[in-house]
Amino acid sequence: MNPFKLIWGLFFRLFPCPIRTGLRRVGNPGRQSPVLVTCNFYITARRLNRKLGGMDVWLLIADSRGVNVWCAAGGEEFNTHSVVSAIKTSGIQDLVNHRNLILSPLSAPGVRAKEVQKQTGWSIRWGPVRIEDIPAYLKNNQHRTEEMKRVTYNWRERLDTAIGSLFPFYFVGAIGFLIFAQHLLLHYLVVSAATFFFFMLGCPWFPGQSGLTKVIVLEAILAIVLVVGEIYMAPNTFPARAELIIAMVMLFIYGSELGGLAPTLPSDLDPFLAKLGIGAVGNVAFAGTVRTELLNGLRELTYYREKCVSCRSCVEVCPQGCWAFDDEKHAVLTKKEKCTACRACIVQCEGEAIKAEPKGIGSME
């Protein structure tokens, strides 16, 4: 265990926490043992290693620039090249008799299975979404239940992702108060933490579909309390004024990127930044990406039924279960409202029947 990487990976997940790529032995794997592929984010590899305890598995760590599978695949940092490079340079082909890789379907927006097979001869099998389900999946002859295919965002997952991604904001705020308003530092630490837990634990029950609408509702309630307090109490006697303002600011920060944290919701922040004309921050692009253009309505998901080759890739990789098959073995988008524009179906579609095209061009039969 690397304590520095553990703390960095748990609390500063907005930044990468890379580990060495390459092949790892878990247990005593042989020539028939399964080959699991994952990213080189410290926390993911550590959790996977722990869950695989007692099993004999080859674990191939591919380059994702130290970012978790879902975010790296979405940003195309965990991609076909990463997996092809890991296969070819690790020497795994000399250690096993089969040519099957198991990947999380969360890697589907970045890793194109058909292209990996074309370049290496290795087939990709989509495994469970959650690390916790991998032992059961392997014991069950690599069979996935429906639950194993779909993302969830339960309270543990909400706290895990939120602590990892929002702690830096909390930390920066604390430094700001320490420098400029020491007398409010304790208030900030308590109110901000309370706001964080209140929002992240309660968010499924707050009104609104997206993180931003949930925040707007809560902000409106707090604003009413603030205004009423200011109007009906004597000047400068309203006791919780500073705390309310802190809560409102922190709520906005926590809520505005809830969609970016939750695999079940589309991002609010990225398309908003793209609309503002902010093309990229560092190497993270917003404007001009298919995902943000889908979310901003510049493109729409289109499906060409005549091109469908019944590969079932869309059904297998959609983490939200948006796609189904009809009686004629053609894909049907049955839950469009749940689509988060992750692009997994577009990337994996073998017949190139699913596309993201400028609005008005394609068809969605």
Added chain:
Amino acid sequence: MFSYIFMKILESRPKSYDRLINKASRGRVLSVKQAVAAELITTDRVLDIGCGTGELAVMLAAQGVCVDGFDINSKMIEIARERIMTENLESAFTVRHMGVEGMDSLATSIYDGVVSTLVFSEFSDDERRFAYKHAVRVLKPNGLIVIADEVVPRKTINKLFHTIIRVPMLLTTFLISRTTTRPLSNLSEELAAAGFTIEKETRSHGDSFAIVVGRLTQEKQT
């Protein structure tokens, strides 16, 4: 010279990459490439691993060397292709969009030289081993390999100085580009283990940068 750390940020702006990296390094990256090109003056055909926008390839082409380059960054390759068109280098410089793992698709014993500048420090250990193995395969007997890259200084005092100067730049680059480079600790030893005889190792910039020239003198095991 530490400013080459910033190349990871500049890679997202391929159109101005060469100009900015040379400005940031105060012309040192350009002089490194000139020194590398000078090592390959006797060669006819060279493979450029991670050719980027093709700045080194253009220098080599001016020496009458034919260059095949590849790079994983598709935007850099676009710039290199534009350069080939505008500078009429179609017969002297070809480029491919591929990563190091694509080296196994290259023909055997066709190059007199293999070159790479500021690329091996971005590779994983496995990728470096793979690159050495296929460099040996694609080179003709007596072929040259020239690698210029960031290395770990040999003396403790230089290592300490290097770390102190490098860390703030590394953190800045890491926070902006979410990636960074890793100085090579045993470049010459790795090349020797791969089958090259080291002819020259030139250290500069406080012992933190090396140009290593190796020759494939051993019989190839194919």
